[in-house]
Each structure stands twice: as C-alpha cells, then as structure tokens.
Amino acid sequence: MIPRIVIAGTHSGCGKTTVASGIMEALVSRGMTVQPFKIGPDFIDPSHHTRICGRPSRNLDPFMMGENGVIDTFNRACSGADIAVIEGVMGLFDGVDGSAYASTAHVAGLVSAPVILVVHARGMSRSIHALIKGFCTFDPSVHISGVIVNAVGSERHRQMIESSQKVPAFGWIPRREDIALNSRHLGLFMAHEQETGHRTGEVIEEFCDVDAIIESAHLAPALHHATPPVSLPPAKVAIGIAMDPAFCFYYEDNFDRLRSHGARLVFFSPLTDPLPDCDALYFGGGYPELHLDALGKSPCTCQLKHASESGLPIYAECGGLMYLTREIVADSSYRMCGILPATAEMTNRIRGLGYVVGQSVQNTSFVPASMSARGHEFHYSTVIPDHDAEFAFRLSRGKGIQNGQDGLVAENAVGMYTHAYFSDAFAQSFIEAAERYKNCQ
Numbered sequence: 001m002i003p004r005i006v007i008a009g010t011h012s013g014c015g016k017t018t019v020a021s022g023i024m025e026a027l028v029s030r031g032m033t034v035q036p037f038k039i040g041p042d043f044i045d046p047s048h049h050t051r052i053c054g055r056p057s058r059n060l061d062p063f064m065m066g067e068n069g070v071i072d073t074f075n076r077a078c079s080g081a082d083i084a085v086i087e088g089v090m091g092l093f094d095g096v097d098g099s100a101y102a103s104t105a106h107v108a109g110l111v112s113a114p115v116i117l118v119v120h121a122r123g124m125s126r127s128i129h130a131l132i133k134g135f136c137t138f139d140p141s142v143h144i145s146g147v148i149v150n151a152v153g154s155e156r157h158r159q160m161i162e163s164s165q166k167v168p169a170f171g172w173i174p175r176r177e178d179i180a181l182n183s184r185h186l187g188l189f190m191a192h193e194q195e196t197g198h199r200t201g202e203v204i205e206e207f208c209d210v211d212a213i214i215e216s217a218h219l220a221p222a223l224h225h226a227t228p229p230v231s232l233p234p235a236k237v238a239i240g241i242a243m244d245p246a247f248c249f250y251y252e253d254n255f256d257r258l259r260s261h262g263a264r265l266v267f268f269s270p271l272t273d274p275l276p277d278c279d280a281l282y283f284g285g286g287y288p289e290l291h292l293d294a295l296g297k298s299p300c301t302c303q304l305k306h307a308s309e310s311g312l313p314i315y316a317e318c319g320g321l322m323y324l325t326r327e328i329v330a331d332s333s334y335r336m337c338g339i340l341p342a343t344a345e346m347t348n349r350i351r352g353l354g355y356v357v358g359q360s361v362q363n364t365s366f367v368p369a370s371m372s373a374r375g376h377e378f379h380y381s382t383v384i385p386d387h388d389a390e391f392a393f394r395l396s397r398g399k400g401i402q403n404g405q406d407g408l409v410a411e412n413a414v415g416m417y418t419h420a421y422f423s424d425a426f427a428q429s430f431i432e433a434a435e436r437y438k439n440c441q
Helices: 016-029 044-053 067-077 104-110 127-138 155-162 197-207 210-217 252-260 292-297 299-309 319-324 424-440
Strands: 004-009 034-039 058-060 083-087 115-120 144-152 169-174 237-242 247-249 263-268 280-283 314-317 327-329 333-335 342-346 352-360 372-379 381-385 390-397 405-410 413-416
Touching (some): 004 016, 058 067, 155 169, 247 319, 252 424, 280 424, 319 381, 319 413
Parallel strands (some): 034 083, 314 413
Antiparallel strands (some): 342 381
C-alpha cells in the first residue's frame, strides 16, 4: 500500500497546480521518492511534476483509459515510490458533460485516496466555510481530509477565516505573485521554460503543515486491485520520437505501450537533428508555431518527405500534424515537410477542445479499418486539406480536422488533431508496420 493524496481545487485557477507542485517539491526535499500523477488529458502540468520528482508523471483519465486502466497505471507507476501525489483537474466534481465521470472525485475514488481541497480566499472571509462545507457534503463518498487556503491577503484575513474554521486547514498560503506559473495560449509554460519551481517547495514548507499532509496520505486504505509487473519483450524495431521544445506533448503510457509491443524508442530533436536511423516515426503535439523558422531550415524537415515516400510509417498528432503539412501560416508563411496534402494556419481562438472518440474507416499501413480511438484535442490552429484529401477516422465525438474527420492520410503517414491514448491494438499495428518497413530495406 502506497501513501497517496489528491490535490483538488474548487475551480480552475484556484492554485492547485502551484500547490501540488510545491508539495511534491517539499516531499522530494525531505528525501522522499514521489510518484506524481495528473488527472485528465494534460501534458503541461505533468512536465512540471516530472522535473520536480525525477519520475515521469502519469495521466489518470477514465474516459481515455477506462477505470481499470487508471488503477493499472497507478499501481505500475508507484513501484519504488514512497508516496504518490495526484493533481486534480478543474473543480473537484467536474467531469465529462457535467457528470461525475472522469472528474477528480471519480479518480480519487478509484484509487481510494483522500483529498486536500485548495480554496482561493480572495474576496471571502467567513463565506469560505459555506463553500468548503458544500464541497465536503456534496458527495459523502469523497473523503476531504483538509483544505489549503490559498491567496490569503494578510494575517488579519487569516484570522477572520480561522475564527469559524471547522475543516482542518493544512496550509495558509499568502497572496504571492512570484510563485504563480506563467501561461500562454495552450495553458501554462512547460517546465523547461519556467524558473519558479524551486520556490514553491519553500513556500509550502513555510506556510503548510507538511507533516499533516504526509499523515493524511498514510490514511489511504489498501488497494485490492493487483497489477502484475510488466516484462518487456526484446526490441524488434526502432521508433523515432520527436522530443524538443516544438514537440513535447506525449502520454508516458503511450511510450510504455510501444515498448511492450517490441519498440526501442529513439528520441531526437526535429529542430536540430537529422532523421534518426529508425523504422517508424512519432511526432507528438507541442509548439511548432513558436519555432517555425528553425523547423523550416532543419535537416529533419528536408529529409522527411523522401523518407515518407520510401514507405517509412509516420504518425503525428496536432503540432506534429501541422509540421507534416506543406506550410504553416502564422505571421508569415513557413515551408514545412510537404507530406500531408494540406496547409495549417494559426488562429487567435480555440478551434478544438475536448474529448475525442472515433473509429477508423479505411486501411492504412498501421490503422486497419474499424479500429477505435480515444483521446483529446486542444488547438489554436486549423488545417485546410486539399479537396481530394483522405481521412483515416470518422469521429463520433470531437471536431478533428474537417467535418468530424481526422487522421489525414498520405503515403504511410497519418496526421491527427487528436492526442490519442494508445490502445494495445494501435500500438501492435504500428509496430507491425515498422517491421514490414524494416524487412523491406
């Protein structure tokens, strides 16, 4: 049984990412091995967790993974850790389509974890207790072990709140602009772009009762769902993974799934590196729009089209999809790989946001017909395909590239707006396509 705690919020923007990251950092500073998690389809918060904890942060999302998938990922990832810290998503009870499903409360129940509720105190004193009481009584199956009061204006403000306190307070964090994490169009800046992380742990140690937080985590009951250890097969193929500031949105479980089906992962930077010697390529999402000049001039961009024409299987998501088109139009037009028959354009508003469900409608080299897909889309861009473009997926939920279609196809390349959570069937099919390519060389 691993001690575990969920850091939840009353709403988005209440400070739970700062608090969760600070708690992780405080625990690491005490010499503990911390396994971080993020509820929901998020890539940015986990990058901060991973930097702090030195262990890959894992997403826990019942919509994409299924309930058993959440428990399996949790159990596997916690091996060798002293404590697990799970950051929530949105407000505690906010799930899919206004339901409880895939909410922070839902996941807390699946892994039997107590919850610490982060409450933003600005503009409230005694009224904060009505808010806290509502959260504590709304769903009696959710165990809220205490609260952390964030953005306390002064010692007088704290005293006004504390005088009517009934739920244990594990912390009183003053209003501090210097520990806030900076944001841009897709959310917070990535961990490698932030310099504030190391101060949050000090703030948590100064203004929170870390011993009480650890004690609360130890009250979590045993989990009865056992997950057998995974033994990796010998690597059959090499898959190149684009990993740099332009392409950095990946689910860690997707890497594991590829490895479990016989892939050796080769990480490289399309910004600076030539194409690696590999049997397939995977381009995740990220921020290609911030690196358009460098991408247009990189050796990888010049080599990719020829590699695609030779039959190399290429799978790309969101930013990766944009990169494979002919050009990306932002402040100007920038030449890209020219593999997919489309043009990508940046926009000043969200063009797709939410969960995605789809099914493949035609065979490609690694997407057989009738294969299901689940994932998430979030982008400030649009991809304009040629009139005769072909698509691999028809979506029953989500926007995709055009008219509910996703998975633009050309040669052995498929580009999706969907950030997919890989199924075993997809991973196996992708590996088999890589094997076929390898055997033909």
